[in-house]
Amino acid sequence: MTEGSAGSAGSAGSGGGRVARPPGQRIPRPARPMPQVAPGPHAVVVAGARPNFVKAKPVLDALAAGGFRTTLVHTGQHYDEAMSGVFFAELDLRRPDHHLAAGSGSHAVQTAAVMTAFEPLLERLAPDVVVVFGDVNSTLACALVAAKAGVRAAHVEAGLRSGDRSMPEEINRIVADHLCADLFATSPDAVENLLREGAAPRSVHLVGNVMVDTLLARRDEALARPTLAELGLRPGGYGLVTLHRPANVDDAAALDGLLGALGEIATRCPLVFPAHPRTAARVGGRLPAGVRLLGPVGYLDSVALQAGARIVLTDSGGIQEESTVLGVPCLTLRESTERPLTVTEGTNRVVGRDRRVVVTAALDTLEHPPPPRRPALWDGQAGRRIAQVLAQAVAHPSAGGVSAGPVAAAR
Template identity: 60%
Template structure:
């Protein structure tokens, strides 16, 4: 029985850039695609502007999950998605990334029976304090198709005992969207609006709880950014969850805080920056594809390929180290490099795998586990 009806799930800003090219490719190949928006992100700055910029059609179904604790949010998505999946009876479900909606819909789909495909499978930070790490590992475990963006991600999956027929290195769907919209982004007037010149500023993003929720950690980061701004003025589009915390701590001079940017404006800001400082995984990827120096304000990254084969440098969160790393990058920018298969065709590869790969169940079974491992009893 061929795969015809496919549910594609999106829930938050990081998902939109990943699901759009996959939907387009599946529909070009004749699949019936149902777009389900969980509502994990719902305000205009994190939702509507991205749908407009990317040309994503309105979702076919909206679950209205809203905000809350990780357990509350995950539970609400599962409770809403389960009856919908029963109604739609899809042949396959596609989830992307590592947000709470990804895991919630993956768990429901795994129990309901349709094939489950995880886009961005195999990414690992090995930092279990990050909720995203729990989400991505658990999602991979219940998925049939593990669609990895790079060979290092595939190597992680092999090391965890997944079979070769589950693992597909397809490239990076974020880069599909970036390349498809790059000329439109470069036509944006956002640099003029902010009085910026190409190569004359640094761009900063901060949103990880470890960086913005702890006032002492945030003060340390802002101290480093203030010193860097003395050499290279910095622009900081404010993520909604960070706005109040930044205001409470106080932002040093030389750092210009502006509202959160839409997709096209933000790509233009990345493309024109002398350096980008970030704690975002997606920004590490986009700057690598653009050839722009990136300094990651984290102790680890689930995207080491951007360091090994891209323009990313891992600086950690110590203020003195961050300052030293950024000065070194400004003095000697890394040479532009881009990983293989980050060529704008990842979504085409995904569509062919899902639509031509048949419907054989490929999910990891207890008998597939490595020697010495056993599945837990229920």
């Protein structure tokens, strides 16, 4: 019997022998189990209307970079593919993980529809935090569901106040701020509003403007598009109009007055007017000479139109901010604004709806445009600051529902 066979026999027998191995061969050791990596904190990010997608993009990116798992929920408050789907492609924003399909309706119907659909989803996802944006009905609905479920909620653009409670958005802003544990403000006046209303100082964070994050990230791409050339426009050779608020487009007398003002302004500076189909239907055949009605435009085309305009006339809060960053004079066709920083440190003027006042202000602005200015912290880093605060907040949930860090423009 050979040595090899003897060794094999001994190994297979009573166990008294040893298996022969070539010189230098190491005895294999059992593999060590891989360490279990705890999953990162989970954030549910809610978007309901088109501007919410613009604001959600930098927050989603910053949360993912900070180790968060993110779930994007589209409530469907704006559900037209042509109106909101374009934002996903242009912003390189992933498709929502869940779509609640809330649709339209009265404020009560829409808010209730979002709440009813979001509640079971939130129970199933069980996130560490829910992030809501702005002032639409979805903001209020999802903040309320989270608060009742005992889930931490954070409000981006907290503390904005117009002082006009006849605006549904003002009610949404106020209530959402009182429901959320983490309040992210765009401006010092928003911080002051929150503290005056009783918010805990440790819950309030001055972080800058997430809409500006997206604008700065996409501005060059927008300006490189052939938007103006395709419309036969030249930079500085036109004014831009946007109107969508019910007080302006649903009130026939108010709309007639504004259209009359636009007609007078257009004799000095031709105007282009991208309009939602609902607004276009209200305008009907009453469009003055010199005012050109366009269909809805995507985000990048909107930025290009603003950047090339000599003047902007709007009732949109977001466009007040974007025009300030782009350095374009803006007239707000409302009696108040929840974004006063665009007036004190930007290019905006609040002129109301009176025809003579609007025309006088527009002609003065065309002759004497304000110098471009940009508020502090509107620097493209707001999303990163928000993610840093939320990482600390969810890591220390025993802080009584109050996020870490004082009111500060730090980080």
